[in-house]
Amino acid sequence: MRLPPTTALISIAALAPEVRALAVPPAQAPLPKRDNLDQIVLPGFPHPNPTVSYWQDPPHRIANLRTTPELPTTDVFDYVIVGSGISGAAVAFKLLSRDPNLSILMLEARTAAGAASGRNGGHCKPGDWKEVKDWVELYGEDEALRIGKMEQDCVDDVRNFVKTHNVSSGWQDVETADVYWTKEAFDEAVEIKKFQDELQQRRPNDGPWSNKRTVYAGQAARDYWKWPQILGAVAYTSHTQNPYLTVCALLEQGLEKGLNLQTTTIALSIDQVSNSSEAGAKWEVKTDRGTVQGKQVVLATNSYTNALHAGLASTGFLVPQRNQVAAVHPSKDTSNNTVFRRSHSYPDLHSGNNYIAIRAPGDIGAGDVIVGGSTKFSPTRERNITDDSVINQDIADDLHGVGRVVFGYENWGETTKVVKDWTGIICNTPDGFPVVGGLPNEEGLWASACMNGHGMAWAFRSAEALVQMMAEGETPTWFPKAFDINRAWNYTAEE
Secondary structure (H helix, E strand, O other), X not given: OOOOHXXXXXXXXXXXXXXXXXXXXXXXXXXXXXXXXXXXXXXXXXXXXOOOOHHHOOOOOOOOOEOOOOOOOOOEEEEXXXXXXXXXXXXXXXXXXXXXXXXXXXXXXXXXXXOHHHOOOOEEOOHHHHHHHHHHHHHOHHHHHHHHHHHHHHHHHHHHHHHHOOOOOOOEEEEEEEXXXXXXXXXXXXHHHHHHHHHHHHOOOOOOXXXXXXXXXXXXXXXXXXXXXXXXXEEEEEEEOOHHHHHHHHHHHHHHOOOEEEOOOOEEEEEEOOOOOOOXXXXXXXXXXXXXXXXXXXXXXXXHHHHHOHHHHHHOOOEEEEEEEEEEEEOOOXXXXXXXXXXXXXOOOOOOOEEEEEOOOOXXXXXXXXXXXXXXXXXXXXXXXXXXXXXXXXXXXXXXXXXXXXXXXXXXXXXEEEEEEEEEEEEEOOOOOOEEEEOOOOOOEEEEEOOOOOHHHHHHHHHHHHHHHHHHOOOOOOOOHHHEHHHHHHOOOOO
16 A cells, blocks of 8 residues: 655654653653553554454464563573564564574564554555556666565565465465556556566566566456456456464464564563673663563564654654455355455555455355455545554445445345454555665664555565675665665655
């Protein structure tokens, strides 16, 4: 999901100092106790009572895991990772795969994979192909191809992880399509596809060309996709899954290699140690259960990064946004209907930037239709919100009706069963890319955050790059320069 630059982040920049002051208790104040947290909501931090997503029911066996019963406050860890979503899980897994002797502590404010990674729409999809033409204009061909290839490689890496480790997350390789209801939007997509075809001919070894995209126009699109009102579609290979189970499996791989996971432990502040201890501690992370020490700290905190780092918050570059998803079920039997074997997104339908994924035959919840988007039904577009404990009913009403509209009566039937509504908090940047790397002038403090609602296609490879930066002191040549965290400090919000 992308925000146009003119939306800027003026409000979050203005609020950042207040949020920081409210969010972090004074050093002399007692930290909140865990049994009181149900009544405590710290501005900008994960809400203690979020909605339960479709994917998180039932909870995973490591949902409330604390590797050690007590928080290890006397140890100095090589790395302290804040956040247990796909970013944090991938960083831990890749660090320990490189060096199994590392000591790594992971702090999670809620349950394992309890934030955006366990709350999305169930896609693992290289859907930003439509941006390559714009990327060429903004960054040049080399960088645009680097970005596009990384997206496809990242999706392939997640698939390889699932297949290699026999992860039971309902992974399905599916044909997907971006489908279009308006001539203007479809014509633009066709032009972008032609642009990329020409680019591929000139540079066959440099781009995301392994995933072939096919254009269906007019009646051919309607016949193939069985959607009665579309004007065209661009189809390619994608994947559906239970993202929560995939990330929990990634965490379990880290746990097997020695990761110490501490769930329901809120990181409240991060401070440099004035004088490094003999054990090499350079950072302290204060939590509601005590203070831990690390030689290096990784912020895998996505939409909650502003709350922990006043410097990043003050740039106005990272803006949280609440996204909403619904799981619904059509009244007609879908088990033998091929229309319900694919996933779709459609940026130009009246409901606004919706996507659909269908639970495949054999999966738990087979035939359930997962629908996300519709933020246009919120006056604020749900921006600058970090509360995922509530449902926006206007958005929910639209999500419940989308399937009936796009699939049509013959495929859907007359009624819709609502299985579950939930929300999650994503993080957006004005350019649509995450922030990855070392924070300037803060040696040993790193971040891989703000995935723009596209974590399954950015986070795994971003973690790979970050690990190389931390371990070798250099950035891999394949990693996009456009992801460099330092650009946040060069950002000026447009009035």
